[in-house]
Amino acid sequence: MIFDPTIFFEQLVNPAYFWGALTSIGVAAFSLVIATVLGFFLAVGRTSKKSYLRGPSHLYVWFFRALPALLVLLIMWNALPQIIPALRSDWYTPFIAASIGLGLVEAAFMAEIIRSALSSVDDGQELAGRALGMKPGSVMRKVILPQAIRTALPPTGNEFIGLIKYSSLASVISLKELLTTAQVGVNITFRYAEYYAVAIIYYLVIVSIITIIQSRIERRFLWTSRGLKKSTSPLSLNTRALATVPKEK
Amino acid sequence: MSNETPATVPTLQVSNLHKAYNGNEVLKGVEFAVNKGQVKAVLGPSGSGKSTMLRLMALLEPADAGEILLDGKRIGASDANGRIAHHSERKLAVQRRDIGMVFQKFNLFPHLTALDNVALGLTDVQGVGKVEARERAFEILDKVGLAERDGHFPSELSGGQQQRVAIARALVLNPHVMLFDEPTSALDPELVGEVLEVMENLAAAGMTMIVVTHEVRFARRAADEVTLFDGGVIVEQAEPAEFFENPQHERTKQFLSHVH
Numbered sequence: 001m002i003f004d005p006t007i008f009f010e011q012l013v014n015p016a017y018f019w020g021a022l023t024s025i026g027v028a029a030f031s032l033v034i035a036t037v038l039g040f041f042l043a044v045g046r047t048s049k050k051s052y053l054r055g056p057s058h059l060y061v062w063f064f065r066a067l068p069a070l071l072v073l074l075i076m077w078n079a080l081p082q083i084i085p086a087l088r089s090d091w092y093t094p095f096i097a098a099s100i101g102l103g104l105v106e107a108a109f110m111a112e113i114i115r116s117a118l119s120s121v122d123d124g125q126e127l128a129g130r131a132l133g134m135k136p137g138s139v140m141r142k143v144i145l146p147q148a149i150r151t152a153l154p155p156t157g158n159e160f161i162g163l164i165k166y167s168s169l170a171s172v173i174s175l176k177e178l179l180t181t182a183q184v185g186v187n188i189t190f191r192y193a194e195y196y197a198v199a200i201i202y203y204l205v206i207v208s209i210i211t212i213i214q215s216r217i218e219r220r221f222l223w224t225s226r227g228l229k230k231s232t233s234p235l236s237l238n239t240r241a242l243a244t245v246p247k248e249k
Numbered sequence: 250m251s252n253e254t255p256a257t258v259p260t261l262q263v264s265n266l267h268k269a270y271n272g273n274e275v276l277k278g279v280e281f282a283v284n285k286g287q288v289k290a291v292l293g294p295s296g297s298g299k300s301t302m303l304r305l306m307a308l309l310e311p312a313d314a315g316e317i318l319l320d321g322k323r324i325g326a327s328d329a330n331g332r333i334a335h336h337s338e339r340k341l342a343v344q345r346r347d348i349g350m351v352f353q354k355f356n357l358f359p360h361l362t363a364l365d366n367v368a369l370g371l372t373d374v375q376g377v378g379k380v381e382a383r384e385r386a387f388e389i390l391d392k393v394g395l396a397e398r399d400g401h402f403p404s405e406l407s408g409g410q411q412q413r414v415a416i417a418r419a420l421v422l423n424p425h426v427m428l429f430d431e432p433t434s435a436l437d438p439e440l441v442g443e444v445l446e447v448m449e450n451l452a453a454a455g456m457t458m459i460v461v462t463h464e465v466r467f468a469r470r471a472a473d474e475v476t477l478f479d480g481g482v483i484v485e486q487a488e489p490a491e492f493f494e495n496p497q498h499e500r501t502k503q504f505l506s507h508v509h
Contacts, residue, residue: 128356128415131307132370132422133346136338142373146360223360223402 007194011185012201020181021202027098027170027177028163032110034103036156039110046115057111064108069101070169076101077173098170102163109159117152118144150221157214161207178202258321260285260457261306261348261426266315268301275301277481278315283426283459288452290468290489291461293478294504299461300353302478303430306459307350311335319347320425346374349419349427353434355411357403363390363414364399370422389417393447409440413447420451427451429460433467445471465508469493477501 011017045057064072076097081087121144129139168179176184182199186192259282266279275298283289293299304310306317308325314333317325324344326335336344357366367386371377377385390396393413403411412432419427429448433441445467452458452471462468468475468489475492477484477500485492485501496502 122356124352124354124356125358127309128350128352128358130309130338130342131345131348131350131352132418133342133344133374134370135342138373142369143358147358150360221360223404225362225400225402225405 003193003197004191007189007191008197011195011198014185014198016181016185017178017198017202020176020178021206023095023175024164024167024177024179025206027095027102027167027175028160030099031101031103031106031163031167032156032160034100035106035110035159036114038103038107039114042107042111043115043118046111047119061108061111064105067105069105069166070172072105073098073101073169073173094170094173094175097173098167098175102166102170106159106163110156113152113155113159114148117148120151121147146221150218153214153218153221157210161210164203164206164210259283259318260287260320261459262318263302263306264316264318266302266305266317267313268298268305268310269313275481276305276312276315279481279483281476281483283457285457286455287473288456288458288460288471289474289476290472291459291476291478292463292465292468292504292508293461293476297479298481299478300430303350303428303459303461307348307428308341308345309350319344346422347425349422349424351412351415351419351427351429351432353431355403355408355415355435357411357415357418359403362400362402363395363406363410366403366414367418367421370418374422386417386421389421390414392420393417394443407440408436409443412436412444416444416447416451420456426457426459429458429462431461431463433462433464463508465493477504479504 042057042060045053046061048054048057077094080097081092086092125143125147126139129143134142167175167177170177171180171183174180179199182195185195189195262282264280266276266281267274268276279298279302281289281302291299291302301310305312305325308317312325312333316323324336325341326333328334335341357363358369361369364383364386367389368379368382371382371385372379387396387399390399393416395410395413395417398406398410398414403414406414416427416432432448433444436444441464445464448458448460448467449471460467460472470489472489474486475489476486477492477496477498479500485496485498487497492501493505496505
């Protein structure tokens with residue numbers, strides 16, 4: 001049995017793969033959002049002066065850093081509905097269980113990324129914001145966070161790619177993500193090489209797209225006057241345009 | 250808030266100001282005041298506590314004891330049965346709006362253009378609309394000679410230009426008093442002049458200023474009064490001519506012999 005290109009190309013355009021890929025991206029994206037929001041509060045908690053905030057944050061990171069993601073997914077899908085009746089309803093799909101489960105685990109790692117990003121911002125920045133009379137929330141949102149995000153972006157991109165791959169773990173809770181799609185096809189046809197090759201192509205395309213998007217976003221954090229958006233164009237350009245006096249030589 | 254304050258009430262005044270870090274006493278009961286339109290230069294060796302005094306005046310750090318009065322009203326803390334009760338950070342934020350602060354290392358926001366560095370205080374703190382804020386910010390940038398640089402980010406500006414933006418950023422909020430914490434100490438020598446020029450213009454325009462500095466030239470030319478700060482207290486305070494030509498205290502003579 002040799003590699004059959006016809007099967008390979010047939011499967012490459014099979015909508016099932018496309019939906020599987022979208023499901024993988026969806027789970028990764030949702031869990032990253034959960035992880036980032038939760039991770040932010042954990043990071044703030046871990047660096048807080050108040051021990052009643054520090055303690056729980058520490059406990060959370062310790063707990064979820066230790067557990068295998070696979071175990072968390074199994075608990076989310078199998079154990080929790082037994083304990084919490086509300087989770088036996090239709091809305092609690094494998095997609096939601098996987099997104100939350102991976103999000104909870106990922107939050108422990110995002111917390112560390114966000115914590116170091118926040119602490120990388122020079123102390124003088126907070127001081128300057130406070131000296132202007134900005135309230136603590138404003139200082140965080142308008143001064144600290146934009147700078148911390150720049151530091152956090154590259155490692156967060158890595159985490160997102162990791163989550164795309166981790167989403168394949170959700171096959172154990174019957175989520176039809178990318179790898180499951182390939183595996184189902186293999187189980188029927190036993191054409192391992194062709195089906196797995198299609199999965200490879202899809203993963204490569206997904207990660208390539210993420211890499212491109214990431215570098216686009218990072219470019220917006222360069223903070224140089226080249227490549228400014230229109231809305232932030234300097235006023236002096238307007239005044240210069242008005243003053244049409246030619247320069248003397 | 251009343252804008253008219255009697256001439257007898259200093260714009261900013263501290264009395265019996267105390268501050269210690271880990272048991273190490275940095276301020277030992279400082280008495281200091283600046284009147285409306287007055288420019289005070291504060292000299293003194295490194296570690297003498299002069300920068301700490303400024304940070305306390307700017308309400309960036311709590312005092313251990315003593316009072317800070319802005320236009321005669323106590324700010325930063327109040328008295329609770331003989332003990333000092335510090336105001337909440339949100340309340341302090343409001344009080345800080347009348348006090349402008351310029352830092353040694355500029356502390357410009359690197360993610361904002363020069364224009365937006367200046368405009369941020371207007372939009373965020375004073376609630377001015379974006380368009381008006383940028384126009385007003387532009388006017389102030391023009392005043393410090395940087396209108397042409399408004400679209401540049403801090404990393405694209407020289408140290409002197411950054412410090413002038415930082416002065417504009419504080420100035421745009423119309424503070425009652427401006428505090429300068431060694432504004433030229435982090436600058437290359439050839440860039441000091443442009444910053445001092447802006448400060449001298451400000452002084453001439455009647456701004457109330459407290460300037461912690463090593464620039465004797467500025468103290469001579471622009472200050473109404475020069476203060477020597479040492480060992481956590483004020484040693485000597487006099488008009489520039491008197492201070493430099495005829496210092497009364499031995500400590501001042503010693504200090505001046507080193508800087509001259």
